[in-house]
Amino acid sequence: xxxxxxxxxxxxxxxxxxxxxxxxxxxxxxxxxxxxxxxxxxxxxxxxxxxxxxxxxxxxxxxxxxxxxxxxxxxxxxxxxxxxxxxxxxxxxxxxxxxxxxxxxxxxxxxxxxxxxxxxxxxxxxxxxxxxxxxxxxxxxxxxxxxxxxxxxxxxxxxxxxxxxxxxxxxxxxxxxxxxxxxxxxxxxxxxxxxxxxxxxxxxxxxxxxxxxxxxxxxxxxxxxxxxxxxxxxxxxxxxxxxxxxxxxxxxxxxxxxxxxxxxxxxxxxxxxxxxxxxxxxxxxxxxxxxxxxxxxxxxxxxxxxxxxxxxxxxxxxxxxxxxxxxxxxxxxxxxxxxxxxxxxxxxxxxxxxxxxxxxxxxxxxxxxxxxxxxxxxxxxxxxxxxxxxxxxxxxxxxxxxxxxxxxxxxxxxxxxxxxxxxxxxxxxxxxxxxxxxxxxxxxxxxxxxxxxxxxxxxxxxxxxxxxxxxxxxxxxxxxxxxxxxxxxxxxxxxxxxxxxxxxxxxxxxxxxxxxxxxxxxxxxxxxxxxxxxxxxxxxxxxxxxxxxxxxxxxxxxx
Amino acid sequence: xxxxxxxxxxxxxxxxxxxxxxxxxxxxxxxxxxxxxxxxxxxxxxxxxxxxxxxxxxxxxxxxxxxxxxxxxxxxxxxxxxxxxxxxxxxxxxxxxxxxxxxxxxxxxxxxxxxxxxxxxxxxxxxxxxxxxxxxxxxxxxxxxxxxxxxxxxxxxxxxxxx
Numbered sequence: 001x002x003x004x005x006x007x008x009x010x011x012x013x014x015x016x017x018x019x020x021x022x023x024x025x026x027x028x029x030x031x032x033x034x035x036x037x038x039x040x041x042x043x044x045x046x047x048x049x050x051x052x053x054x055x056x057x058x059x060x061x062x063x064x065x066x067x068x069x070x071x072x073x074x075x076x077x078x079x080x081x082x083x084x085x086x087x088x089x090x091x092x093x094x095x096x097x098x099x100x101x102x103x104x105x106x107x108x109x110x111x112x113x114x115x116x117x118x119x120x121x122x123x124x125x126x127x128x129x130x131x132x133x134x135x136x137x138x139x140x141x142x143x144x145x146x147x148x149x150x151x152x153x154x155x156x157x158x159x160x161x162x163x164x165x166x167x168x169x170x171x172x173x174x175x176x177x178x179x180x181x182x183x184x185x186x187x188x189x190x191x192x193x194x195x196x197x198x199x200x201x202x203x204x205x206x207x208x209x210x211x212x213x214x215x216x217x218x219x220x221x222x223x224x225x226x227x228x229x230x231x232x233x234x235x236x237x238x239x240x241x242x243x244x245x246x247x248x249x250x251x252x253x254x255x256x257x258x259x260x261x262x263x264x265x266x267x268x269x270x271x272x273x274x275x276x277x278x279x280x281x282x283x284x285x286x287x288x289x290x291x292x293x294x295x296x297x298x299x300x301x302x303x304x305x306x307x308x309x310x311x312x313x314x315x316x317x318x319x320x321x322x323x324x325x326x327x328x329x330x331x332x333x334x335x336x337x338x339x340x341x342x343x344x345x346x347x348x349x350x351x352x353x354x355x356x357x358x359x360x361x362x363x364x365x366x367x368x369x370x371x372x373x374x375x376x377x378x379x380x381x382x383x384x385x386x387x388x389x390x391x392x393x394x395x396x397x398x399x400x401x402x403x404x405x406x407x408x409x410x411x412x413x414x415x416x417x418x419x420x421x422x423x424x425x426x427x428x429x430x431x432x433x434x435x436x437x438x439x440x441x442x443x444x445x446x447x448x449x450x451x452x453x454x455x456x457x458x459x460x461x462x463x464x465x466x467x468x469x470x471x472x473x474x475x476x477x478x479x480x481x482x483x484x485x486x487x488x489x490x491x492x493x494x495x496x497x498x499x500x501x502x503x504x505x506x507x508x509x510x511x512x513x514x515x516x517x518x519x520x521x522x523x524x525x526x527x528x529x530x531x532x533x534x535x536x537x538x539x540x541x542x543x544x545x546x547x548x549x550x551x552x553x554x555x556x557x558x559x
Numbered sequence: 560x561x562x563x564x565x566x567x568x569x570x571x572x573x574x575x576x577x578x579x580x581x582x583x584x585x586x587x588x589x590x591x592x593x594x595x596x597x598x599x600x601x602x603x604x605x606x607x608x609x610x611x612x613x614x615x616x617x618x619x620x621x622x623x624x625x626x627x628x629x630x631x632x633x634x635x636x637x638x639x640x641x642x643x644x645x646x647x648x649x650x651x652x653x654x655x656x657x658x659x660x661x662x663x664x665x666x667x668x669x670x671x672x673x674x675x676x677x678x679x680x681x682x683x684x685x686x687x688x689x690x691x692x693x694x695x696x697x698x699x700x701x702x703x704x705x706x707x708x709x710x711x712x713x714x715x716x717x718x719x720x721x722x
Contacts, residue, residue, distance in 0.1 A: 229612065236612040236637050300565055307575055314587075321591040327637040335642070336589075360568060366561035 019091035027056040027063075029095070038259050039408055040094045040473045050099050051109060054084060058115045062090020064389050065115060066506070067484055068123040070131045071497040072159045076469070080106045080133055084120075085473065085484065085501075087389075089407035094473055101133060110135035118509035119389040123501070130157040145215045156220055180208060183520065187216060194534040198527075205519040210512040214534055222498050230493040231257060231466065235329045238485070241500060242533055243324070244287065247280045248478040249485070249500070250329040255410060256487040257331040260472030261465070266458040267415065269333035274412035275343070275450045276316075276325045277476070278443040282354060283312040284479035285436045285443075288531045289361050292433060295528040296373040301364040308357035315350050319343060333460030340454045347447055354444055358437055365433065374429040378514040378526035381427055388510045391503045392481020393439065394530050396423050397431035404477035411476075417449055429529040466493055478503050480531045504533040586653040591636045593654040596629060596669060600648030603627055603671035603685030607640035607649060616640055624670045625685045631657060631665040645691070676705035678712075 020036060023029040034043040045053065057063045066087040073081050079100040086095040101108050112121040112135075124135045125144040132155035143150070155161060180201045187197040195216040201209035221241065225234045238253040239246035251273050258265055286309040293301030313323045319338055320328050328334050365371055380390065385398040395402050401423040405413045413419060422438035424431040472487045481503030490496030507530040514526050577584065586592060596607075603625050605618040615633035619626050641649040659665050671685035683705035693702060701709045 233610070233612040236635060236639075240635075300569055304568060317590065318587050321589045321638075322636070327591065327635075327639075363561050363564045367565060 019088065019093045022091065023088065023093075023095070027053065027060055029053065034095075037471075039092060040096060040259070042096045042098060042471065044098050044100075047099050047109060050084065050097050051111070051114070053097060054086075054111050055114055057086045057088070057095065058117065058387075060088075063088040063095075064386055065111075065117055065120050066389055066391075066482065067501040068111075068120065068127065069486055069499040069501070070127040070133060070157075071488060071499075072131065072157065074103050075159060078103055080131060082108060082127060082133065083486075084111065085486075087402070087407075087475075087482065089402050092408055094408065094475065096473060106131070106133040108133060108135055110138035113137055113139060115387075117388050118513075119506040122505065122509045129155075131155050132158070145218050147216070147218075157223055161223075187213075196534045200515070200520065200523060202520055205521075207515050207518055207520060207523060210515040210523075212508065212511065214508070217534070222500065225498050226490070226495050229495075231489065231495055232330055232493075234495065234498065235331070236327065238500070239324075239326050239329070242478075242502065244284050244533065245280055245478045245480065245483075247276050247325040247328065248476045248483055249502075251277060251411070252474050252476040252478075252483050252485040253487070253498075253500075254329045254331045255474035255476070256472040256485040257489070258472070259474055260470040260487050260489055261331070261467060263332055263461065263464040265333050266461055267412075267455050268337075268457045269459045270411045270415060271450050271454045272334045272336075272338050272459065273329070274417060275338065275447055275454075276320065276328060277411065278447045278450070279312065279316055279319070280325055281443045281479045282440050282447075283309055283316065284531075285440045286312060286354070286357055288436060288479075289357075289433065292374075292429075292525075292528055293364065293370070295524050296370060298364065298367070298370045298373075301361065301370065304360050305357055308353050308360075311350060311353040315346050318346060330460060332462060332464065333458070335460065337459050338454075340451045344448075344451050347444075347451060351444055351448075354440065358440060361433075361437055365430070371430065373522075373525060374433060374529070376426075377429045377518060377522050378529055379427045380510065380514050382425070384510070384513055385427070388513065389506050390481075390510055391506050392478070392531075393432055393435045394481065394507050394510070396421065397435045398427040399423060399425040402482070404475045404482045408475055410474070412450055412453075417446060417453070419446065429525055432529050469496065480504055480533060481507065502533060504530070508532055508534075586655055590653045590655070591638050592652050593631065593657060594629075594634065594636070594638060594640055594649050594651050595654075596627065596667065597648040597650065598669045600646045601627060601669050601671075602646055602648075602687035602691050603669070604645060604688045604691070606643045606645060610639045610643045612637060612639065620673070620682070623673060623682050625673050625682075627669045627671070629667045631667070632662070674703065676708055677703045678708040679705060681705045681707075 020029065020031060020034060020041060024031045030043065030045065030049065033045060034041045054065065058065050064087055066085050068082060068084045070080060070082045073079055077100070080103060081098055081100055083096050083098045086097070088095055099108065110124055112124055121140060122144060124138055125140045127133050128135055128138065129143050129145040132153070142148070180203055183200045183202055184198070187195050197213045197216070199211040200207050201211070221237065225237055229237060235250040235253055239250035241249045286305055290302045290305035290309065293299070293305065316325050317323045320326070320336060328336055380394065380398045382399040385395045385400045390398065390400065391402070401421050403419060403421040404410070405419040406421050420442055422435050422442060424435050466489065468489050468491050470489045473484065475482050475484050477483070483503055484501040486497070486499040487495060488497040511527060511530065515523055518526060603618065608616045608618045608627070613633050613635045615630050615635070617628045617630070619628060638651045641651050657665070671687060673682035674684055674686045674689050675682055689702060693699070701712065704712060
C-alpha cells in the first residue's frame, strides 16, 4: 500500500524521488533524525533546527504547518514534548517535528510570529493553557482554551494534574474599544445552538476588527479518554466530538491506532469506511447549504434542502442502524457489514434526491437577492489561505487545492478510488458554496464506485497485539477539512496521549481576516461560510451544530 | 426565470408530517434500539460491564447479591454489550420510545446468587458464572475460592516443595 501511495504522488506531481530525499535537498530536513512511518515522518530535532526548518517548510510551496501538539513525557524521559505537524501535501507526507522541553519551568520559542500563521498561534496558545509551556514572543494574552476562572498554575493535561474542586474567583478582563463601537454577540447566541462569544469592532457599518473568545465548552475530552477509557472504547467517544461529522472522527482515531500498532485492516472494512465517510459528507454539505440559505434569510432554500437531506439520513439509518453513522468503527475494521447490492438500490434512490437538491440549490443561487448576499463577500486570498493554513472547502474555494483524500490517501482512497478535487479561485462565500455543491456530486460518484468495487472478505481483524508507547498520526478529510488525530498508546490498554484537531480549529482562527473590511450585515454570512463547528473546535460532546449569525473572532496577531 | 422555478417548487405540495405518535413508526431493519438482557440467560460474568463505553451497565454487590444494573439513560446504543456477551443474553431490540417520567423506570436490574468462598466464606462471584467456567474447564481445584484465597493457595502450592 505504501508503494501505491508513492506511485500516486508521482503521477500527480511528477516527482520520482522519494519524498524524504527531495525534502532533505530542498528544505534541509535532517534525514538521519527522521523515521518514516506509513506516510508520517517523525523527526526529533533541536529547538534551533526547528526554528530554521519550520520557516522553510511553511514557505515551501507544497507544504504548510497544520497543527501543533504537546505531550507530557516527563515520566518516561523527563521532558515535555512539543510536536509541530506539517502537511506536505505535494509529497503525500506529514512531517512531525518533535522538540524536547526541559521539565521545570518549561519554555520554548514561539513560531507563530515567525510563520505569521493563525493556526500556529492558536495551537501554541492552547499548549500554554493546558501544559503550562511558556512560548517566548507569543503574541496572545490571556487564555484561549481554559476559562478565566481557572486557577493559576494548574495545567489539566499534565500527567500529575491534581483534581480540581476549588474555584478561583473570576477575573475581570478590561475591554478595549478605543473610540470604536464594539458589537458583542454571545456568549450564547439565541439563534445558534452552540456557545461562542464574538466581539466585532465596527466603524459605522464596517468591521475593522474581530475578536473571538470560544472554548466555553472545553471539557477535556482528551483527558477523559486518557483516564477512563480503554483504547477500543475511545471510538465511541471520538464520534461524539461532533454531531455532524462523527464518523470521520472515529475513523481518524481508529486509523491512528491502527498505524501505531501496525494493524492491517481488511480491504472490505476500508471500503465500508469510505462509503460512510462520503455519505456523511453529503449530508453535512446539504445541511450547510440549507443553513447558509437560512443565514442570508432565504427560507425556501432552507426548507427544501432540509427536506431532501432527510433522505440521506434515512439512508444512513438503513446502512448503520442509526440516523447518525455512529457505532461503526473499531480499531481493526468496522462492526457492521454492508450488502453492496442492497446498498446500490438504496443509492439509486438517493442519487435522484441529491441531484434534485443540488439542482434546487443552483437555481436558488441564481435568484439575485440570494446571490448578492454572498458574491464577493468574505474573500480569502490563496496567499492567506496557505499562510494561515486554511483547510477543506475554505482552502479549496481560495484556490488552494488541498484534500487529504488525494494528498494522503487513506481508507479506500489509497486503493484506487480516485477523488477529483474541486477547486475554485474566487475565494468568496459564493465560491465556498459552489465548491460544496461540486463536492457533493463527487461524493455521490465515489459512493457508487465504492459499492461497485467493494471486495469480499472479513470486515474486522482482531489479529494484532496492543503495545504501549507507540505513536500514530492520522488524518481524514472531514466535510469541513482535514481532521487530525494523534495517539500515543499507554499502559493497561489506555491511551497515553490523544490529541484531536478538528478542521474548524484552523478555519475559525482565520475568520478575522475574512471579516475585516466587510459590513456588519455580512458578518453572519462570512462566519457561517466556513461551516464552523465550535464544539468540534472545543472538543466536546454535542448534539447539533448550528451556523453562524453574528459572530466574531478573537484576538489576532499584532493586536 | 429562476424565481419562477422556486415558486413552482414551493407550490408542489409535499406532506412531510407524519401522524406520529398516533400511528406508530417502525424502525428500519438493523436499527439499534434498547438492549434487553435476558435474566434467565445472563450468568452475571460482567463482560458487558467491562466493554460498555458509557458505563451504562454495571455489576454491583448489594447485600450479598450480585446485581447487573442497566441504566438506560446512560446507554449510547452501540450494542457492544450484545457483541461480547458469552451467553448471547443481550438482544438489541428496535425499541426507541424510551421517555419516562421517573428515573427508576430507566433502570433495569438482574440479581444473581453469589458463590461463597470455601475457605473464608467471602462472597465473590455469581454461582452461574462458576457453573459456566466449570462447564468449559471441568472441575478445577481453585474454582470455588475467592481471588485472595486462590492467590494464597497457589503461592503456597508453589512454595511447598521448596520448604
